[in-house]
Amino acid sequence: MGVPPEEQKLLVGYRETGDLRVLGRLYEPYMPLVYGLCYKYYKDEAKSEDAVMQIFESLITKLRTHEVTNFKSWLYTLARNHCLMDLRRSNRIQTVDIDEHLMESDVFMHQHHSGEGIPEEQLVLMESCLETLNTEQQTCVRLFYLEQKCYKEVADITGYDLNKVKSHIQNGKRNLKICMEKNKHE
Amino acid sequence: MNNSYYIIRIQRYLNGELSRDEMYELEREALDDPLLQDAIDGYRLQRDVNHRQLSLLQRRLADRIEGQAKERNAFFFGWQRLGVAATACVLMVLVLVLLWMRNQPMQRTSEKEVQVELPVPEGSAGVRAVAASGAGLDAYPEGGWEAFNTYLGDKLIGTSPKGEAILSFDVDARGVPANIQADGHIDAALLSELQQLLVDGPKWAGTKGKVAITF
The missing domain is CATH 1.10.10.10 (Winged helix-like DNA-binding domain superfamily/Winged helix DNA-binding domain)
Known part of the structure; x- marks a missing residue:
């Protein structure tokens, strides 16, 4: 997955200025996906909505200090951890298929994308x-x-x-x- | 990536509105994109993609972002307001001081007015002679005390040291003071000056006089 240059610009821009409007432009396209992800774990609309906002809050601080190159996969890990940690805290952890994706690295995808x-x-x-x-x-x-x-x-x-x-x-x-x-x- | 494109695809996928190939494509993408996969799973659980809900979320995000802007503005206005308040305070103090200053001189002038009215009109140097009372003292200036004072004032301009002298004298037949003597100690030079002034000055009526001269 290539990282869109536009996104890279927003990442750098936010890290340098801390301007929430920049961060908003970066996060907004992903909100529906993040919401879906949260719903998968919480199975609750209100909680998922709140989580989407809480994840934005943690982006506010984390993206000032972390140099992120692939925002999408980084966001995925952050969002997922947020939900899992939260569920663990509230002691309601259910069986979730934990590492279906984490072990995926490029080998397979690579083959797919540069097929010839x-x-x-x-x-x-x-x-x-x-x-x-x-x-x-x-x-x-x-x-x-x-x-x-x-x-x-x-x-x-x-x-x-x-x-x-x-x-x-x-x-x-x-x-x-x-x-x-x-x-x-x- | 286009978010509405994704969300619409997910929605159509879940509603079974996608063609076989489109379904395959999305599934294939989701296998390589865990975020997309989890999102699809989530929406499947929710059984629907609720666009109203998503736009409410966008609203919340916008409000949150607006919040920062407002915070900044509030801070900005805060300083501005402080500035205005400080200026207002300074202005108020200034006005109070001005009022107070205007009131003070007015009080002084009124005091002065009282003072000015009291004394007999005097010469420009503030010299003033009055008749000292005593038995057998009947002399007075023929032109009146006012003229006498004016005369003294003209002559005694700038005399120093300031002080008071009491002179007693006889008036001779021509109305000229004679045998002028000072009551109490007085500087000899000043005494002779005053004696000369009396002799050269206006004529007197009466026989015996005593004046207190303040200068």
Whole structure:
């Protein structure tokens, strides 16, 4: 994910001036997404709304001191931690699928984005790694990534629940990546 | 990134309004973008994308930002107000002082007016002669005390030291004071000057006189 230069300008501008209008321009586009994220954890409208504002408050201080380069992923981590910490404090922590995304780094995405340049041994490696996944994950990953079916179609084809499909794909993707990194270094 | 674009896509995705390819594209993007993924999950839980709610949130953000601006303004006006208040205080003190100063001289002038009225009109140097009372003293200036005082005043301008002298004298047949003597101690030079003044001065009526001269 490239960082939009506009965003970079706002980040630097805010760090230097502390002008909330600049920070507002940076944060506002993300508010609907942050709200959705908060709702996922709180399952409560008012709390999520407040959290969106509280996250803005912590941006006010944090972005003055932290030099952030990728605002979107940084914001994601901040927002998520805010919700999790808050839930932990109020002792209502529920089971949340914690690290689906945190382990994701660019290897896989990279391949996706600069698709032409994938060496053949990588493809072979991927094929053999796919074999190591359990059936559900393998099926879902194949359908999704190789046949480019959307979740609903995958669900229709496999008969799995839509949410299951999603987690199979996410977990399958993660396992695939772990497998490929391990084998690459061997 | 365009936020309304994303939110509308999410909404249409959740409503099942997207085409197969669009759905796939969003899902694919969400896999690489955890924030988007979590947002989709959240909206799915909420079962709806509530645009009114989102614009209220935007309103809150705008208010918060406005708050800082207002804070700054309030501070700014605070100083301005302080300045105005300080100026007003200074002006008020000035006016009070002026009023007080105007009142003070008026009191003095009124006191002076009283003083001025009291004495017999006198010569320019403030010299004043009055008849001293006593038995057998009957002399008075023929032209009146006023003329006598004026005469003395003209002659005694700038005389020093200031003081008072009491002179007793006889009036001879021509009305000229003679045998002029001072009551009490008096500087000899001053005495002779005063004697000369009396002799050269206006004529007197009567036989025996005594004057107290203040100069």
